[in-house]
């Protein structure tokens with residue numbers, strides 16, 4: 038490798054590491070000015086040596102052309118929807134049915150239900166190759182170019198594996214407030230909430246607009262069979278995805294009883310306003326995959342999971 042090739046390789050490595058720390062771990066290891074200076078050095082070197090541009094270079098996130106529309110994508114595995122619970126009785130009934138089916142020897146994983154747009158991300162040999170919306174659960178839209186602009190979406194995984202993951206793209210509360218304030222100054226219509234703003238941003242035909250909206254994502258499952266990766270449960274899967282370089286929400290808890298689940302719900306009902314992003318509920322899943330398989334699915338959703346929905350907030354007029 039000559040000097041320029043070495044410097045480009047080093048800048049890609051550094052920017053990938055700094056970007057992961059900042060956007061995925063929410064734990065910056067260099068100042069923004071240092072990151073920007075290295076990024077501009079890489080942009081200049083790539084402009085002078087286009088044959089040395091890495092496909093997963095951070096400069097390639099906002100590369101897509103404006104498109105006339107989005108291609109349709111048929112999901113390899115349907116993207117599920119969850120049945121809902123609205124109160125303690127619903128949750129106890131969910132728990133009772135599970136105990137009736139598989140006995141008492143099981144545990145739950147509880148997670149925050151992110152209020153955004155469900156997405157699917159596909160990786161071939163560790164490289165991000167396609168991203169899509171959930172759509173109707175079977176057919177979604179190819180929004181790869183827009184999803185590449187989300188800094189928390191890894192362009193290359195820490196292992197060269199082929200995997201499809203699912204998660205939620207969302208707009209942090211602060212980004213939402215800044216966006217609506219800008220739109221108000223420009224006399225534009227305001228977005229009603231961060232979910233609509235995130236969906237509207239990812240439906241933009243020009244990736245430069247999506248890139249300007251400061252979206253993020255949490256990844257919370259895979260498409261297909263977790264056991265194919267030697268993983269036996271959902272909690273273990275979330276740790277595995279984190280290890281690959283995906284952003285996963287850290288506010289998850291292993292619960293060994295429905296009382297612990299109810300306490301988790303109460304905790305986050307109170308703490309919800311202090312989160313940097315909107316949540317609309319709590320997702321409760323039986324942890325072990327073998328027990329999920331035993332419980333199976335209804336026509337619409339898994340029997341081994343439920344989404345507790347927070348009561349609709351009083352709109353003060």
Ligand SMILES: NC(=O)c1cnc(N)c2cc(Br)sc12
Nearest residue numbers: 117118119148150151257320
């Ligand atoms: N952690 C999770 O499983 C999770 C988080 N946030 C969401 N909006 C959803 C939706 C489904 Br379907 S699962 C899930």
